[in-house]
Amino acid sequence: MTHILNIKDLYKNFGKETILKNINLSLEKNTVLSLLGSSGSGKTTLLKIIAGLESEDKGELLLNGKNLANKKPQQRNIVYLYQEALLFPHLNAFENIAFGLRLKKVDSKVIMEKVNHMLEHLDMARHAEKMPNQLSGGQRQRISFGRAMVIEPELLLLDEPFGALDAITRGKMQELFKDLAHKMHISALFVTHDLKEAIVMGDQIGKIQKGQLLQYATKKEFYKDEFSGVQKEIDFWKQINNN
Structure with missing residues (x-):
């Protein structure tokens, strides 16, 4: 399998606070990886480092095997999409x-x-x-x-791009993006705090918590993780249906 993005042993501190710790991530070409995490988990900081908007304190970032160190944002052929x-x-x-x-x-x-x-x-x-x-x-x-x-672009970074949209429009945008990702062979990191959206949008899933990243080999592995939140979500809807 060909990886478009590889991150090895990445660290980021703001003052005395460690924001990202020992981040290791790999993204295959033509794949969308959902990065699930709550506010303050470090997911946006990670995207900004990949885009060149923030600098890492330690670690290696490779895009198509080429080191991104010291490359300005406009030289990376990466596009960062915000919520707005x-x-x-x-x-x-x-x-x-x-x-x-x-x-x-x-x-x-x-x-x-x-x-x-x-x-x-x-x-x-x-x-x-x-x-x-x-x-x-x-x-x-x-x-x-x-x-x-x-x-x-070689890589698309999406930082909760549908967060400001109403539920119906959000669903339509999710469908549109998945369709375009398939047609245009897009490689992307899709950041969200929404469990359902992470599952819907990603070919693969990673979870970032308190600055540490766990990347699952398959969605099935994510579903089986008792700490992923999937079973809790299933139990919730079962309870709703039973009432």
């Missing part, structure tokens, strides 16, 4: 998606083809000329995804 869409307010939906391609000075005909293709994937073609303030929260998040994926 963060679209450019002065650009319409089409131009928001096209932004990264224009920075790379891609030929205008190729940009037109790629962006229109992406808009079709996102079911947003009819909204191409709309400005961000004319779009719903879910639509803005779709455009944010399009902008990230159209440049074909």
Whole structure:
């Protein structure tokens, strides 16, 4: 199996507080790994280190076998998606998606083809000329995804990207992302505090707690772990059904 990302013995401290301790992680190509953890567990810090927005105190990060040490964020070919869409307010939906391609000075005909293709994937073609303030929260998040994926990053980092959406829109975005991940052969880390979302979104699952990471070999292994929370969730719904 080919790994796109390998992290070895990573540590991060803020002052005297240890945020991440002895992190070891491997991600296969074309795979989505869900990272499950509560607030303050260190999961966002880990994503920021991978993206180059924070620096590790110790450890090794390899992307496609190349060391990321001392590489600036813009040199890593990694895209970090936040909970907020963060679209450019002065650009319409089409131009928001096209932004990264224009920075790379891609030929205008190729940009037109790629962006229109992406808009079709996102079911947003009819909204191409709309400005961000004319779009719903879910639509803005779709455009944010399009902008990230159209440049074909080696790795996508998603930090609770659906956390601000209502339950129905969140479900639709989960389905959309899984479909795009399959079609576009995406490699991604998907951070969430929601157990169900972690199971739905990830091909594999890792759990980060108090700065330490446990990566499960299979989902079945995760389900069998008495500390994963899965059995507790099952028991809860059984109790609801019995009442």
